[in-house]
Amino acid sequence: MTSSLPASGLQLRSVVKESGELELSLQRVTVPAPAADEVVVRIEATPINPSDIGLLFGAADLSTLAVTGSGEHSVATARIAPAAMKSMAGRIGQSMPVGNEGAGTVVAAGSGSAAQALVGRTVAVLGGAMYSQFRTVKAEACLPLPAGTTAAEGASCFVNPLTALGMVETMRREGHSALVHTAAASNLGQMLNRICLADGVGLVNVVRKPEQESLLRGQGAKHIVSTASPAFVEDLTQALVATGATIAFDALGGGPLAGQILGAMEAAINRGAKEYSRYGSTTLKQAYLYGGLDTRPTEFPRNFGMTWAMGGWLLFPFLQKIGPEATQALKNRVAAELKTTFASHYTRTVSLAGALQSEAIAQYGQRATATKVLIDPSR
Amino acid sequence: MTSSLPASGLQLRSVVKESGELELSLQRVTVPAPAADEVVVRIEATPINPSDIGLLFGAADLSTLAVTGSGEHSVATARIAPAAMKSMAGRIGQSMPVGNEGAGTVVAAGSGSAAQALVGRTVAVLGGAMYSQFRTVKAEACLPLPAGTTAAEGASCFVNPLTALGMVETMRREGHSALVHTAAASNLGQMLNRICLADGVGLVNVVRKPEQESLLRGQGAKHIVSTASPAFVEDLTQALVATGATIAFDALGGGPLAGQILGAMEAAINRGAKEYSRYGSTTLKQAYLYGGLDTRPTEFPRNFGMTWAMGGWLLFPFLQKIGPEATQALKNRVAAELKTTFASHYTRTVSLAGALQSEAIAQYGQRATATKVLIDPSR
Numbered sequence: 001m002t003s004s005l006p007a008s009g010l011q012l013r014s015v016v017k018e019s020g021e022l023e024l025s026l027q028r029v030t031v032p033a034p035a036a037d038e039v040v041v042r043i044e045a046t047p048i049n050p051s052d053i054g055l056l057f058g059a060a061d062l063s064t065l066a067v068t069g070s071g072e073h074s075v076a077t078a079r080i081a082p083a084a085m086k087s088m089a090g091r092i093g094q095s096m097p098v099g100n101e102g103a104g105t106v107v108a109a110g111s112g113s114a115a116q117a118l119v120g121r122t123v124a125v126l127g128g129a130m131y132s133q134f135r136t137v138k139a140e141a142c143l144p145l146p147a148g149t150t151a152a153e154g155a156s157c158f159v160n161p162l163t164a165l166g167m168v169e170t171m172r173r174e175g176h177s178a179l180v181h182t183a184a185a186s187n188l189g190q191m192l193n194r195i196c197l198a199d200g201v202g203l204v205n206v207v208r209k210p211e212q213e214s215l216l217r218g219q220g221a222k223h224i225v226s227t228a229s230p231a232f233v234e235d236l237t238q239a240l241v242a243t244g245a246t247i248a249f250d251a252l253g254g255g256p257l258a259g260q261i262l263g264a265m266e267a268a269i270n271r272g273a274k275e276y277s278r279y280g281s282t283t284l285k286q287a288y289l290y291g292g293l294d295t296r297p298t299e300f301p302r303n304f305g306m307t308w309a310m311g312g313w314l315l316f317p318f319l320q321k322i323g324p325e326a327t328q329a330l331k332n333r334v335a336a337e338l339k340t341t342f343a344s345h346y347t348r349t350v351s352l353a354g355a356l357q358s359e360a361i362a363q364y365g366q367r368a369t370a371t372k373v374l375i376d377p378s379r
Numbered sequence: 380m381t382s383s384l385p386a387s388g389l390q391l392r393s394v395v396k397e398s399g400e401l402e403l404s405l406q407r408v409t410v411p412a413p414a415a416d417e418v419v420v421r422i423e424a425t426p427i428n429p430s431d432i433g434l435l436f437g438a439a440d441l442s443t444l445a446v447t448g449s450g451e452h453s454v455a456t457a458r459i460a461p462a463a464m465k466s467m468a469g470r471i472g473q474s475m476p477v478g479n480e481g482a483g484t485v486v487a488a489g490s491g492s493a494a495q496a497l498v499g500r501t502v503a504v505l506g507g508a509m510y511s512q513f514r515t516v517k518a519e520a521c522l523p524l525p526a527g528t529t530a531a532e533g534a535s536c537f538v539n540p541l542t543a544l545g546m547v548e549t550m551r552r553e554g555h556s557a558l559v560h561t562a563a564a565s566n567l568g569q570m571l572n573r574i575c576l577a578d579g580v581g582l583v584n585v586v587r588k589p590e591q592e593s594l595l596r597g598q599g600a601k602h603i604v605s606t607a608s609p610a611f612v613e614d615l616t617q618a619l620v621a622t623g624a625t626i627a628f629d630a631l632g633g634g635p636l637a638g639q640i641l642g643a644m645e646a647a648i649n650r651g652a653k654e655y656s657r658y659g660s661t662t663l664k665q666a667y668l669y670g671g672l673d674t675r676p677t678e679f680p681r682n683f684g685m686t687w688a689m690g691g692w693l694l695f696p697f698l699q700k701i702g703p704e705a706t707q708a709l710k711n712r713v714a715a716e717l718k719t720t721f722a723s724h725y726t727r728t729v730s731l732a733g734a735l736q737s738e739a740i741a742q743y744g745q746r747a748t749a750t751k752v753l754i755d756p757s758r
Contacts (some may be wrong), residue, residue, distance in 0.1 A: 090655035171560035312685035
């Protein structure tokens with residue numbers, strides 16, 4: 001075993017208390033010595049993804065946020081409304097580590113050859129609890145980054161890239177030929193646009209602001225429609241006629257959007273229809289809700305016939321379904337195109353303690369498309 | 380060819396006019412001579428199912444109903460709101476016959492032996508345009524009713540019976556072991572309850588009135604919950620714990636009900652959970668919306684994790700999916716249990732002209748669970 005094993009390190013924790021209080025704090029935790037097939041990674045870059053924000057804040061009302069202490073003794077608290085506590089029942093009293101993915105340097109390794117081969121390498125890791133200064137993980141969970149790649153460049157190489165590739169793969173496997181994506185100007189959306197351009201797949205990008213439209217237009221996106229436009233539904237329908245998209249991935253989840261997309265798909269299909277059918281078109285129209293940026297209830301008028309489906313979509317069950325070989329093929333593509341197709345952009349980088357400050361939380365807590373924060377726990 | 384071929388007969392038609400008017404009337408149409416493999420059926424009983432009402436009235440506002448003329452010259456009209464005309468675009472100007480199923484006597488037949496064998500028999504037919512005095516159909520589309528069965532007893536032997544059996548079959552094929560049904564006191568719901576009791580399948584009956592609960596209780600239903608109860612969600616959750624149901628068939632379609640069922644399924648599953656998962660349980664929770672009794676938008680808060688699906692469910696695509704052999708097995712069961720499991724009950728019987736009168740429409744047009752009207756076109 002390599003001997004530079006740190007004794008302990010800070011780890012960000014989130015806990016929901018019986019009293020209805022959410023508390024974020026830093027705990028000093030022992031760094032477990034690596035087994036033969038394990039390595040210890042000093043985490044140097046780990047993104048705050050929407051999927052992390054759900055675990056970080058639970059159902060807390062961020063308008064009640066208060067921060068006490070400073071540095072590694074910073075503690076952020078917020079209230080959870082009594083009605084929302086029901087959905088938190090399963091996690092009350094559990095101090096939970098956070099952070100799906102990250103990257104850093106291997107500073108210690110077990111005796112196995114796979115582990116030893118990683119010593120000193122910059123690796124990306126998918127494995128939870130990444131908002132930590134050190135993480136002991138299986139060598140096989142590490143993706144060694146190509147030479148010349150920084151931890152910051154590799155920090156987001158799993159969740160967004162595999163999700164974007166997973167959407168295109170789902171589209172193909174379920175028999176559709178083009179797709180719709182909402183919150184399309186996000187890091188994920190920009191990746192998906194680059195994949196679709198490279199692969200010749202029709203993509204309808206749904207945004208909500210003019211500057212998001214410009215951003216995607218500048219990146220070569222062909223079909224962009226804005227929910228802010230009074231002509232939104234008609235614009236969407238025309239883009240659906242042009243692409244033939246019959247599957248959508250919706251990051252908002254709440255509100256009318258997923259239903260509007262299904263309705264516009266039906267209208268697009270029926271523009272070519274010869275005969276009236278009281279049950280609507282027989283083409284399956286599918287909407288997957290993969291996020292919850294819009295926390296309102298999902299609402300739709302069912303103006304799209306009877307041949308439709310809506311459901312949750314998550315990366316990990318998808319990867320399990322396609323199996324390890326197909327998953328590895330997706331990961332290989334990510335590694336090969338990390339600085340191009342799968343490049344991520346961050347608004348700012350903070351330390352672990354910095355992630356607990358009010359103004360940082362005000363920024364990343366709003367779940368906005370364009371602001372993404374990176375944590376560097378080694379700072 | 381048997382020679383008692385009638386020259387013409389009345390047929391009920393529904394048309395949506397460009398002006399935004401819906402018109403129901405009776406047309407005198409020629410009865411086509413039967414080909415070798417066809418028979419002519421004098422229709423003596425044909426039900427007004429919810430699936431027929433959609434085609435009959437489209438998006439018309441029944442509070443604007445007006446009836447002129449009398450007898451076979453009766454004409455019923457109603458206004459369609461401009462906003463609702465969009466969904467009617469595909470049927471404007473088309474005079475459409477109505478009526479999915481019915482039963483009657485074979486009064487003429489083509490030269491083929493299968494057709495000849497049916498002369499004088501009472502048969503049930505699934506084939507559209509059943510709100511007619513005579514229908515020329517393929518002999519193979521006829522289900523000869525067992526001796527001693529009247530046309531009225533056999534009139535509803537396809538849509539409701541096959542739908543109820545199709546729900547249980549869908550439950551089994553998709554890996555669930557018990558199911559939830561809404562509008563559970565309907566003719567269909569009562570059939571489903573009898574099937575589930577006979578087959579030992581767990582069924583959660585969701586009703587909205589005390590008398591519906593009594594009705595089902597009297598028929599041996601084990602799990603009945605009422606949306607009218609303040610304890611509805613808790614009662615539903617307990618019934619889901621008791622049955623383990625993870626699939627629901629919802630006749631309402633609109634409103635919060637389908638979402639409440641998915642939420643209660645998740646709560647029921649989590650009562651046995653050891654560990655918090657931010658993405659909810661990994662058990663698939665499925666809701667099929669097979670009707671639209673509640674015309675409000677569908678609305679749900681997504682408090683059931685990420686492993687869920689919602690979608691349309693229709694009998695005919697389901698039968699196509701399972702194929703002719705499995706379909707025939709379901710039909711055989713219906714024929715064998717027509718006076719028991721699959722018995723239907725009607726509030727009243729009307730003639731074709733009677734179906735166009737205000738007070739009849741006021742009754743069947745309300746899409747209520749307990750009122751079902753039968754048309755006898757031979758009256």
